Amino acid sequence: MRDVAVIGIGHTRFGRRADASVQELAFDAFAAALADAGIGRDAIEASVIAAVPEYHTQRSIAGVVQEYLGLLPRPTWLTEVACASGSAAVRSAWLSIRAGVHDVVAVIGCQKMTELSTEEVLGLMGRVGDVQWESCYGTTFPAYYALFARRHMHEFGTTRGQMHAVAVKNHYYGAMNPHAMFRKEITLEKAAGADGVADPFTVYDCCANADGAACVILAAADRVPAGRPAVWLAGMGAASASMSVLRRPHLTGLPSAERAAAEAYAMAGIGPGDVQVAEVHDCFTIAEIMAYEDLGFCARGCGGALIEERGTYIGGAVAVNVDGGLKAKGHPIGATGVSMTCEIARQLRGEAGERQVPDSRIGLTHNVGGIGQYCFVQVLSREPLRGRGN
């Protein structure tokens, strides 16, 4: 099968972006990615847009973005799987190239969330949970993840301090990332003393709604521009899990993440120990700890200790969310998965500046939709890898 590379990346600043419409954000990310790839707009054969539609006044946003980017009359389509929409879009574009239908495809994740009130956003997000049996009882997303946190604390002795250590790390790196929403460090004390959200979470355990866009340009191997750095999509995993937490086998991890990771590792022919740098879906601090375990970076129940020992800082066993993660970079839901792929490509190209993970050759993204109804895992590498089905 054809190898597929990331040949260009572009990223806007995430945060409250009252200065730009959603299509303007998309344009900024796309223009940056074109410049990065050193190609013109005419080289793009199709686009895949990632956005959750209902946050924007304008619906069916793919067409608007396609036109604003100057990509008419080429095909475009939008993928939606809640907060994993960005990775579903990358997967969809990868499939189209692997299928031999397109050679060069732009993936643009773009979202404006701050036009709505926090209450409206919480309400819409809650409806991504199970509305028939669960969210009608008030299980907003913080409540779902607080449930996971409580269970993790109960079963494994995970502490609030360990969760706050995730926030401290992600703010530490976010402070170095010019695209991050929150560019200031915090302390364990500050996280612990902050306002509560859903017990055991304080506000520093939760990521923030944001506006922003990210773009990756994918190309078939024979269309990688000469003399430009390429990063390869070496392993692609995707899986689903039950909507209702009542039907989950356990609440201390996401079954979809375990399965998607296994698939991605198998396709790339690697194991978790081969990964030097990872972007994981830290919508809440417990989610990052669960991700360490679901991805095999440590054994089940040991995620709290891993962050406490700084094992996921640069210099540790695997550097995680060294762009600030959802926590400090912000979480414009449709853009997040694409942003993850951008960051790993940047790291594998050795262009991450002061937050560069030294000699990183293999990276991973882990993007969760809803409370784990969907999970998409990508293994990226500096050289093409060969595993099962690749």
Next chain:
Amino acid sequence: MRDVAVIGIGHTRFGRRADASVQELAFDAFAAALADAGIGRDAIEASVIAAVPEYHTQRSIAGVVQEYLGLLPRPTWLTEVACASGSAAVRSAWLSIRAGVHDVVAVIGCQKMTELSTEEVLGLMGRVGDVQWESCYGTTFPAYYALFARRHMHEFGTTRGQMHAVAVKNHYYGAMNPHAMFRKEITLEKAAGADGVADPFTVYDCCANADGAACVILAAADRVPAGRPAVWLAGMGAASASMSVLRRPHLTGLPSAERAAAEAYAMAGIGPGDVQVAEVHDCFTIAEIMAYEDLGFCARGCGGALIEERGTYIGGAVAVNVDGGLKAKGHPIGATGVSMTCEIARQLRGEAGERQVPDSRIGLTHNVGGIGQYCFVQVLSREPLRGRGN
């Protein structure tokens, strides 16, 4: 590249379906498609869901449907390009099989629209038009298409009677389709005398919002069950056009449809004259007339005459919408494109009963999103075809 076949089709009754939730509708279509293919649920490796999210209380519907169909933990994703979402999903599944990533994929289009009031639906649909420059002035979808109709009348002398003839044909065939929303014939006089909607349209020029689901199961050539009929996806075209009608080259056709058709014909290695049966996007009667022209079934401006001469009835040059079309079958937006593929597969298998197009070997679907921001065209055939890029 791998040939991809439709191996199973399933369809619910379209209409006001207060008896079933969206996931129940999806289940009914899926179960019928599995039975039709003669395979079990375990053979399905992934699903692609087509639905426009904002009509349902439950958001991010792919996960709910995946669970309700018993397809966990396999991958699922949703595609959204307004009323063309169903064809985008078929395309996405086709890509995944052609790419060698999956072998058997279920595509489920499902939508409930009647939980909202007509005003709410019109409002949401209007926001698929250009909200910044156009729909703020009241261009709902009937208004957009009325504009196209007026221009067509002005340039080519197309008449209200010719438009009503489309409705008469589609109701004639819809009366024979057990899945259709409206199963009664109408007359030209009845259409002409009905209440007005947006001049020149009466209510019989407009399709109806509906609930419903349709499913197609796609498989790689080597996974077609022995002794079962397969229909091949021989040509797949997709294109986009400007959101705003102000930026269209003309208003008497859809540039995206012309381009998508050319691409699909080229891939299949056929021309419009080879098509015996077609499903076209008759959201309004003028849209079917424009489709005849965009698809090359007749020259620009001659679509009115084509229907007046009954050229698109069974026995005419090409049989169009002999399942009732959007007009009489109903238009549950996410399901429509999948329903089109179902109908063409049924026709090519010779299983359409009293509305069978005799000896049909090549069929076509034409599915429009918005007011032509998106168009997807598929050529289906009884034997694999070989054109450019196939």
